[in-house]
Amino acid sequence: MRELEKIYNRIVQRVNINLRELNFDVTPFADQLIPPDQMTKFYAFYGITPDHPLDLHFHHSALAGSYFLGRCRVSNSLLYKSDIRGDELKREKQIFRFENFEIVLATDEMISIENSALVKTLVHNFSHDPETVEKFFIKDTLAMDYSNIHGAPSGGCFLGPFATVDLTTVRDCAIGCYSYVQAGEISHMNIAPGTIWVNSPGNFNFLYTYPEQPLAQYVSLSPEYVPWGILFDFIEEHKDAFQRVFDFVNLDAIESIPNTASLDHFAVVLPRTKIEDNVLVAQRAYIENSTLGRGANAQENCFIINSHLEGLNVTAHGAKIVNANMGRGIFTGFNSFLFGKPESRLTVGKGSIIMPHTIIDINEPLTVPEDHLVWGLVRNGNELAENSIPLEELTKVKSSFSRGRLHFEGKGDLFVKTFQDRIHHILEANGAFYEDGKNAGHAQRNQNLSLNTIQPFHFGEKKGMYPDIQIRP
Amino acid sequence: MKNCLVKDLMIPISEYATVTLGTSLTDAVLALEKAQNAFTSSKYQHRAILVLDHDGSVVGKVGQLCALQAIEPEYNFNDKIEEIKKYNFSEEYLVRLRERYRSEETVLETDHLQDIAEKKVEEFMQKPRPGEFVAENGTIDTAIHRLVSGRHQSLLVTRQKRIIGILRMADVFAAVSHEIHNLAD
Numbered sequence: 001m002r003e004l005e006k007i008y009n010r011i012v013q014r015v016n017i018n019l020r021e022l023n024f025d026v027t028p029f030a031d032q033l034i035p036p037d038q039m040t041k042f043y044a045f046y047g048i049t050p051d052h053p054l055d056l057h058f059h060h061s062a063l064a065g066s067y068f069l070g071r072c073r074v075s076n077s078l079l080y081k082s083d084i085r086g087d088e089l090k091r092e093k094q095i096f097r098f099e100n101f102e103i104v105l106a107t108d109e110m111i112s113i114e115n116s117a118l119v120k121t122l123v124h125n126f127s128h129d130p131e132t133v134e135k136f137f138i139k140d141t142l143a144m145d146y147s148n149i150h151g152a153p154s155g156g157c158f159l160g161p162f163a164t165v166d167l168t169t170v171r172d173c174a175i176g177c178y179s180y181v182q183a184g185e186i187s188h189m190n191i192a193p194g195t196i197w198v199n200s201p202g203n204f205n206f207l208y209t210y211p212e213q214p215l216a217q218y219v220s221l222s223p224e225y226v227p228w229g230i231l232f233d234f235i236e237e238h239k240d241a242f243q244r245v246f247d248f249v250n251l252d253a254i255e256s257i258p259n260t261a262s263l264d265h266f267a268v269v270l271p272r273t274k275i276e277d278n279v280l281v282a283q284r285a286y287i288e289n290s291t292l293g294r295g296a297n298a299q300e301n302c303f304i305i306n307s308h309l310e311g312l313n314v315t316a317h318g319a320k321i322v323n324a325n326m327g328r329g330i331f332t333g334f335n336s337f338l339f340g341k342p343e344s345r346l347t348v349g350k351g352s353i354i355m356p357h358t359i360i361d362i363n364e365p366l367t368v369p370e371d372h373l374v375w376g377l378v379r380n381g382n383e384l385a386e387n388s389i390p391l392e393e394l395t396k397v398k399s400s401f402s403r404g405r406l407h408f409e410g411k412g413d414l415f416v417k418t419f420q421d422r423i424h425h426i427l428e429a430n431g432a433f434y435e436d437g438k439n440a441g442h443a444q445r446n447q448n449l450s451l452n453t454i455q456p457f458h459f460g461e462k463k464g465m466y467p468d469i470q471i472r473p
Numbered sequence: 474m475k476n477c478l479v480k481d482l483m484i485p486i487s488e489y490a491t492v493t494l495g496t497s498l499t500d501a502v503l504a505l506e507k508a509q510n511a512f513t514s515s516k517y518q519h520r521a522i523l524v525l526d527h528d529g530s531v532v533g534k535v536g537q538l539c540a541l542q543a544i545e546p547e548y549n550f551n552d553k554i555e556e557i558k559k560y561n562f563s564e565e566y567l568v569r570l571r572e573r574y575r576s577e578e579t580v581l582e583t584d585h586l587q588d589i590a591e592k593k594v595e596e597f598m599q600k601p602r603p604g605e606f607v608a609e610n611g612t613i614d615t616a617i618h619r620l621v622s623g624r625h626q627s628l629l630v631t632r633q634k635r636i637i638g639i640l641r642m643a644d645v646f647a648a649v650s651h652e653i654h655n656l657a658d
Contacts, residue, residue, distance in 0.1 A: 189559065199561050207560050400566050402573075407557060409566045 018156025125151030204410030295432030
């Protein structure tokens with residue numbers, strides 16, 4: 001047996017051991033998840049920038065098509081087309097505040113991936129766990145296609161396709177496909193597919209669960225088949241466009257981008273696209289025939305097609321916006337799928353918040369009024385009425401409300417404020433407010449990024465594996 | 474109290490209302506009602522009926538709550554509530570949610586009662602649980618501890634492995650109360 005398969009089997013066993021209490025067996029999902037032949041086809045690459053430490057250590061791992069930035073350790077792991085973005089990690093001597101604690105970092109924070117398999121997974125942000133401030137760990141974890149591990153140390157976990165764990169320490173949990181969890185700390189939970197859960201204990205608790213059958217049309221996972229659904233089909237249809245950017249290490253720079261904006265080398269930008277000041281387009285983003293107004297951003301695995309984004313729009317990791325007019329300051333959460341049609345466009349009013357993992361799939365024009373919160377599955381006006389609320393009305397909720405499949409308990413004003421503060425922070429971090437040399441963020445700093453590639457063994461027992469490499473200045 | 478034993482306060486099975494396995498819900502409810510209306514040596518009514526197997530051994534009991542649970546429709550929302558419980562909602566919220574779901578379901582109807590009338594007692598009886606037994610020669614102190622720690626309404630009294638009677642909480646309380654009166658005097 002080749003080294004690649006040995007290590008893969010070991011990872012699967014480790015994950016299963018951690019999930020034994022849930023009686024959750026990842027073996028059928030892991031089978032064929034990473035075809036060994038694919039592991040030699042793609043090089044890995046890493047960024048060098050003056051703004052983040054260059055400190056990479058790869059040990060006994062395969063890294064095909066994956067990207068690394070900042071301080072990362074990868075050991076006994078398989079990564080396939082994953083993005084390990086360490087550009088928001090905490091730095092030495094920085095103070096991390098948690099409740100009444102002020103924790104001073106002894107060293108620069110590091111992303112540590114051990115005994116894990118990540119497929120087309122995004123790892124970003126930093127550890128929010130006060131018990132592990134210097135190490136954002138991912139251990140004994142299997143993450144499937146288009147999952148996001150965002151500021152979420154994870155041990156002994158399974159993430160189904162399009163699952164997101166956000167600002168949460170996750171131990172021994174199975175997160176179903178298209179589920180989004182932001183809950184501080186969870187353990188030994190089996191989260192059903194299509195569960196959207198945002199919990200801040202003592203403050204608010206938001207829970208929406210997708211209806212099983214309609215969700216299955218978009219994302220499905222079963223032990224018998226490879227994952228399928230409209231979301232996979234959508235990505236597959238646009239796959240070829242990425243071939244060009246990954247085939248060449250040094251592409252010609254695309255012109256007509258303002259000096260204050262950043263277009264990643266590994267993003268696809270197709271004609272009739274207009275990019276204004278302070279815009280950030282991250283790697284693996286796809287932009288076609290669209291306008292990104294001042295300070296808008298498109299993060300990893302985003303698709304923005306035939307759409308107009310007014311400005312200061314956050315399009316979070318994996319969100320897709322098609323045939324839509326998006327007003328100013330709209331947040332579109334992780335992995336949301338806003339799918340208007342040429343003859344039935346989606347219009348979203350300014351200041352609205354599209355919750356993570358929202359699906360709006362319409363065959364008639366639809367308008368989300370300004371300053372609304374939208375969640376769940378919306379296919380027409382009736383479903384929009386059931387799955388949205390004016391932010392002003394939500395701020396008046398003092399104890400609880402439920403609507404359709406949504407359960408909300410806690411203080412509505414805190415929920416809205418927390419989201420708005422976070423949106424502001426994301427814009428700030430991305431350099432949306434850059435002016436006259438001040439307030440620089442990723443959009444400006446990434447312009448100083450250069451890329452290097454590393455290659456796997458193409459022969460022998462170690463075929464597909466990468467040599468042990470330590471990269472430091 | 475020190476010299477008082479469980480067997481001094483228990484009601485022998487022969488004096489207790491019983492039904493056998495295979496009894497229908499209707500007959501069990503009627504037997505329970507009859508038992509509660511009947512005169513007993515104690516001023517307290519029988520709160521439950523015992524279920525005997527074909528050898529006459531006690532295999533379960535049926536109280537009012539148990540009977541009502543059997544009569545209540547199997548609400549579809551119970552699973553939903555159990556699932557939501559995982560997600561850190563307060564008990565207060567869950568109570569409100571349960572009430573909301575229940576109000577959306579059909580209330581008890583004649584058709585439903587007819588449908589469940591033939592339900593067999595073994596489908597809804599409460600089977601004896603560990604900690605629900607006490608030996609006939611056990612002390613009342615032991616019995617009190619088991620009633621309190623297990624939140625039981627009664628205990629099954631055993632002679633070796635066979636259940637021979639019932640020790641009801643009401644009778645134990647009456648005995649304790651009597652003792653306190655004596656001390657006060």
